[in-house]
Amino acid sequence: MGAIREALTQSVFFGVVISLLCYQIGVLVRKKTKLAIANPLLLSVIIIIAVLLLLGIDYDSYYNGAKYIQYFLTPATVSLAVPLYRQLAYIRKYPAAVFGGIASGVLTAMGSIFLMGLAFGLTHEQYVSLLPKSITTAIGIGISEKMGGMVNVTIIAISITGILGNIVAEGVCKVFHIQESVAKGLAIGTAAHALGTTKAMELGEVEGAMSSLSIVVAGILTVITVSVFAGFL
Amino acid sequence: MKYVRQLSVIFSISLIAELMEYLIPLPVAASVYGLVLMLAGLITKIIPLEQVEGAADFLVEIMPVLFIPPTVSIMTSFEVLSQLLVPVTVISVVSTVLVMAVTGRVAQGIMKKTGNKGVERETAEKVTKEQKKSRK
Numbered sequence: 349m350g351a352i353r354e355a356l357t358q359s360v361f362f363g364v365v366i367s368l369l370c371y372q373i374g375v376l377v378r379k380k381t382k383l384a385i386a387n388p389l390l391l392s393v394i395i396i397i398a399v400l401l402l403l404g405i406d407y408d409s410y411y412n413g414a415k416y417i418q419y420f421l422t423p424a425t426v427s428l429a430v431p432l433y434r435q436l437a438y439i440r441k442y443p444a445a446v447f448g449g450i451a452s453g454v455l456t457a458m459g460s461i462f463l464m465g466l467a468f469g470l471t472h473e474q475y476v477s478l479l480p481k482s483i484t485t486a487i488g489i490g491i492s493e494k495m496g497g498m499v500n501v502t503i504i505a506i507s508i509t510g511i512l513g514n515i516v517a518e519g520v521c522k523v524f525h526i527q528e529s530v531a532k533g534l535a536i537g538t539a540a541h542a543l544g545t546t547k548a549m550e551l552g553e554v555e556g557a558m559s560s561l562s563i564v565v566a567g568i569l570t571v572i573t574v575s576v577f578a579g580f581l
Numbered sequence: 582m583k584y585v586r587q588l589s590v591i592f593s594i595s596l597i598a599e600l601m602e603y604l605i606p607l608p609v610a611a612s613v614y615g616l617v618l619m620l621a622g623l624i625t626k627i628i629p630l631e632q633v634e635g636a637a638d639f640l641v642e643i644m645p646v647l648f649i650p651p652t653v654s655i656m657t658s659f660e661v662l663s664q665l666l667v668p669v670t671v672i673s674v675v676s677t678v679l680v681m682a683v684t685g686r687v688a689q690g691i692m693k694k695t696g697n698k699g700v701e702r703e704t705a706e707k708v709t710k711e712q713k714k715s716r717k
Contacts, residue, residue: 363650367646367649367650371645371649388645389649392649393649393653393655396649396653397655400653401656407653407654407656407657410650410653411650411654414649417646418647418650420640420643421644421648422598422599422612422615423588423591423592423595423615423640424641424643424644425612425613425615425616426591426594426595426598426618426619426637427591427619427633427637427638427640428616428641429616429617429619429622429623429637430619430623430637430641431641432620433620433623433630436624442691442692442695444691444695445688445689445691445692445695448688448691449685449687449691450684450688452683452684452687453680453681453683456676456680456683457676457679460672460675460676460679460680464668464671464675464676465672468671470668474665474668478669478672481672481676482677482680485648486612486644486648487610487612487616489610489651490609490610490612490613491608491610493610494608494610495608498661499654500654500655500658500661501661501662501665501669503651503652503654504655504669505672505673507652508669508670508673508674509673509677512673513677513681516677516678516681517681520678520681520682520685521681521685524681524682524686526682526685527689528688528689528692530688530692531684531685531686531688531689532685534684534685534688535680535682535684535685535688536681538680539677539681539684540677540681542644562684564616567613568613568616568617571609571610575608
């Protein structure tokens with residue numbers, strides 16, 4: 349085992365290759381099972397951690413190569429402007445519903461996290477780690493870091509939120525009588541970012557477009573308002 | 582050369598965004614400055630869509646893969662996380678359902694008030710058509 353570990357961690361490509369391979373396994377499992385919980389990102393992370401623990405490779409050796417993947421995160425987030433630009437027609441058509449809906453969702457997210465954080469007696473560090481949990485990981489990680497939160501906790505909370513939102517989306521819309529396609533898409537995207545959006549896309553074209561629009565708008569609105577909420581606890 | 586040009590636009594904006602993060606004393610991550618800059622550029626047509634879209638679509642498509650390294654880092658803090666598992670799970674579940682319900686109800690209420698129901702299919706068709714056109 350020692351020799352394998354030694355050889356594998358010599359190359360920076362190890363971290364890259366294992367990430368890419370495991371993600372493809374995740375996509376394959378998702379396709380075969382069609383389960384929301386079988387999220388490719390979640391599956392690949394579980395497999396990678398299992399492999400690393402099994403081979404006795406520590407995170408730093410993995411990250412030594414994998415950091416070159418993460419390097420693309422900022423350019424990729426910048427690129428989110430392109431799909432958003434393509435959906436501007438929706439904002440022009442329903443400006444009040446889009447901004448009103450998303451803004452109320454963003455405030456509900458942070459308000460409810462504040463109240464529950466208070467109830468659970470969370471520290472400031474734990475609280476700010478959870479504040480960006482409804483928005484896309486790309487923006488959420490940045491907020492957590494900037495606010496002095498624990499990025500690990502933020503990532504976990506964002507993943508739980510996304511997977512859960514994906515699973516409950518249809519049920520919540522039914523229970524709360526949300527029937528308009530536009531409203532459904534906004535609700536799913538604001539509550540459960542990209543993972544929810546995959547569900548919204550299954551529901552329909554309008555739902556999918558509104559949901560992906562919400563990812564970016566909710567992310568930006570959260571960036572603007574998070575400092576206020578961060579001061580509460 | 583097309584992709585070289587597109588990537589150079591995207592990475593230049595990323596560079597400017599990181600400079601802004603360094604210079605502006607606000608708790609805003611570079612990627613958000615970059616996203617806003619890019620969007621402003623596209624809207625004002627200073628950056629034509631065809632000068633970024635191929636490479637941008639590729640980067641957006643591979644985005645989940647880019648989150649793998651930071652997510653794997655949870656293996657370094659199982660202890661901290663196991664202590665927080667109950668609050669994190671409860672907060673995530675409750676707030677996700679709440680946010681979804683509130684956003685949907687508010688958006689639907691506003692739409693009913695302003696009376697622009699039912700026209701959404703047209704907008705969807707228009708957007709899809711534009712997307713198809715721009716992908717060609």
